[in-house]
Each structure stands twice: as C-alpha cells, then as structure tokens.
Amino acid sequence: MRYDIAIIGSGPAGLSAAINAKVRNKNIILFGSSNLSDKIVRAPVIDNYLGIYNVNGEGLKNAFRSHIESMDIKINEERATNVYAMGEYFVVAANDKMYEATTVILATGIEYTKPIKGEEEFLGKGVGYCATCDASLYRGKKVAIIGYNVEAEQEANFLVEIASNVYYIPIYKGNYSLDKNIQIIKDTPLEVKGKEYVDRLVLKKSEIDVDGVFFIKDSISPKYLVPGLEMEKGHIKVDKNMHTNIKGCFAAGDCTGKPYQYLKAAGEGQIAALSAVSYLDTKK
Template sequence: MSERYDIAIIGSGPAGLSAAINAKIRNKSIIVFGNEDFSNKLMRAPKVDNYLGFYGVTGKDLKDKFKEHISSMDINIIYEKINNVYALGEYFTLMVADKSYEAKKVILSTGIEFSKPLKGEEKFLGRGASYCATCDAPLYKNKTVAIVGYNEESQKEANFLSEIANKVYYIPMYKCKYDLLDTIEIVEDKPIEIVGNLKVEKLILKEREIEAEGIFILKDSVPPSELVPGLEMEEGHIKVNRDMLTNIPGCFAAGDCTGKPYQYMKAAGEGQIAALSAVSELDNK
C-alpha cells in the first residue's frame, strides 16, 4: 500500500504553494505536484506591481522568492503530471502514468488553460483521443498516432510512444529545438479538428490531414472536468463555496481555476483558505 498523505496539492502556482505552506505550518503531511518553474504564467510576467510587498518585480523574481520560501520549509515539488483523481470515500487516489498516490484531502490549483479544445476533442475522449500518451500507449501497439504537444515535456511522451506505435506524428504548439527520435515525423501545422465515426479516424490540420487511430493532446494540465470525474463546473471554472470546497467532499480548489480575477494575490489567498479548510476537516475528524 502506498503512503497516504493528509493533503495532495495539484499545481505549484501561487495558489498551490500558498496551500502547501499553510498546511505544512499546521503539521499536515503534504505532497505537491507541479513543474520546475512553478507556473508558466508566472515566468512569463514581465512586471508585477499588484502583489503586496513585492512591486516592480518580474515574474521570475517572484518565483525565486517563492522557491526560497518553500525551500526554507522543506517543501518539495513532485514533477509529475496527475491524469486522474478518484474519490474513494475516506481518501482519494491520484493517478500518474504508471503509479498512484493517496491522500485524505485534495486541493486543485491547476490554473486555467487558455487554449480552446480542438473541435471533436471532448467528443472523442476515450475513443481514440487522450490526454496521456504513456497511460494509453499499450492500446496503440503497431498503430499510427498523432501528438499535439503544447510543451517541451510532451516530447518525452512522444519518444516513449514511438517505441510502441508503428508511426508517430508530432505537431508542436510552441517553438524550440526539438529533442525527438528520428522515427517521429514533425508536422509544423495548426490542428483544427478530430474526426471519426465511432472512434478517431483522422486529425484535420490547416494544410493537411493525418489518418491516425489515436490523437494525444498533451498540455500542462488535464481539464478539471476530466481530471476529477463528477466535478461541478460553472462557466468554465471549478465551482466552489467560500471555504473553496467543490461539490465533491474533501476536494477543494483555489486560484485561476476557480474564476476571475486571474491575479496572484487572489490565488494565494484562496490557496490559504483551501488549506485551512482542509486542515479543519482533518482535525475535526
């Protein structure tokens, strides 16, 4: 049996890190999932003037202060992408590609994905469309697949998948020097639509079409409604109450994923509330 944490925090932006430090101060065992830069949005900010006490700083400056703070509290970030969260009564199971974690409470601080879903993406989820290449790779042995990659990390999944699939097309949604195996065909084009009958049959791009039995859309995070089955959404955001509790008992949310304004101060405050609410439930029980 895997270790069961008091609180699992998904996301390492201001909301997630605020939740982490407040839970840690109250002596709860925590695990935080995120990325090395904490938040891509934070790293892209040229100047921050509305974070109390830190004005006229860059996003990177703020990120460095965050890192200094959590390091002083011995809080580490797990650089793994959570693909599914299942509520199992007394605890939650968090699924990664080839393993799982357990926690009594969960705080979702995944931010918000500003890119719109491809046409047909939601329709064909589970029928050839997927958000995790390493999870579903065995289903595509000796088959043709296409990967729409929104970040550099998706290249690792493409390389892994190329060892199983017969043919892999890689459509990058960013610019960089690609570290892909020679067997992978890079297609620099704009994906428009996923089409098929009962299952995925092809990916329509602006300049061409690719026939494929599997389409993988690899972003920084899985859409909340797909991440947590049964999670209630409202106008594209996770619906929460004033305690940052979602409609699923024990599952909280904080930050941009809960709605506007998309501000670091708001996110940090909500992260604190979510952590204190989760701690209160644990202590009362």
C-alpha cells in the same frame, strides 16, 4: 502511506496551499513542475504582488522557490492524471503510480486554449490527455501528439517506442528534443475526425490518418481529472471555503474562476489549505 493533503498544481495557489498546510504540520504531497508555473515565468513585469514590486516572472518564481525550499517543501514532478474519490480518502493517479490522501486541493490553473473541433467528442475514443498513461492502447498504431509545452516531447519520445508512427505537432517554438523517428509537423490542428473512433486529424495545410490524438496541455479541464466534480461556466464550483461538491476536495486559483491573478490564487490556496486542515480535524 496516506498523505493528509494532496495538492495538484505548483502555481501560486498550490504553493500557498502547501506552505499553509506545512505551517499546520500536515503531511503533504505537491504535484507540479520544477518550473513552478509557465504563467509565472512568462510574465514580463509584475507590479501587483504585495511586497514584491516591479519584478519579472523569473524573479517571482525565484522568490516562491526560495520560500518553499526554506520550508523544506518538495515538488513531486509528476502530472496527476486522475483523482478518484473513494469516500474517506482519495487516490491520485500519476503515470503508473497511485497515491492516497485524505484530502485533495486542486490548484491546476486553467488552460487558455479552447478545445479544437472533435476533441471533447472523441475523448476516450482515440483522444487522450496523457500519452504515457494510454500508450499500451496504441501498440503498432499511428498517433499524433499535439504538444502545447516542452513536456509533451517526453510523451512523444515514450510513445515512439510503442506506436508505429508518431507525428508531433508543436504549438510552441523550440528546439524540440525528439527521437529521430518522430515526424514533426509544423501546422495548426483544426479538427479530430472519425466515426466511432478517431481516424483522422485535420490540420490547416494537410490531413493525416491517425488512430489516436493526444493533447498535451499545461492543464486539462478538472472535470476530466476528477470524475463527478461540479463545474460552473468552465470553472470548478466552490463555496467561500473553497470546498467543491466532493467531500474533502477543495480548489483554488484560476481553476475556480476570474480574476486570473497571482494574489487571488495565493489567497484561495491559503483558504483551501485551512479548510482542508479543519476537515482533517473532524476526522480525528
């Protein structure tokens, strides 16, 4: 089956793209999380969302959720790990599954944390952003997972069945539902080191020998998600119709640049959806 539009991200940009695509009767798949977006839930008070004054993040999330549920929009709770442009369509890889869509809207938000030293240099040489995707490479090996969110725990629990040692370095406070064989290290990661491949992770108070390091973040840089995507100062380069440099690929929200705001993200999600619809019309 080929979808008309694959939307990656369930924040205000992705949800707005989804409702506008649905209004236009398009067949969509929306990748994201049941929580919608941490950046919605974490907001203590929001006074600048048109029509919903003085609401907290949980309240805004509930309003968004009820809107999409009323329109029968479902969230596919999988992380898209790669988007491949095939010419006339796209393939979205999520874990071990592949989905086809004629157009893609990237609404991934941005990760506020900066990469640590060595993270980008060793990407693909022992550093990765999806442990479940690359797990088979680490059979019997030592792996560190740097978890920026609770979802990283699932990746660690998956990897512990394959790797010889799994070290879990949480960058958040929590109760950590982890397999008893996973070693939790509460320390700050500073640098990934190695020669050709990763062999060491340097933390503030200690160093560990590792064969691989996974950074499990809310979103990874879109340039790693979509090969060939043109970026500008750390954001996806778009024109005023939210079109990227790749035919049929649109982007919306924080991932296209500042200001980082809900309504800007929702507005761009709408433009991206309408542009995707116009693009689909040219294919008829």
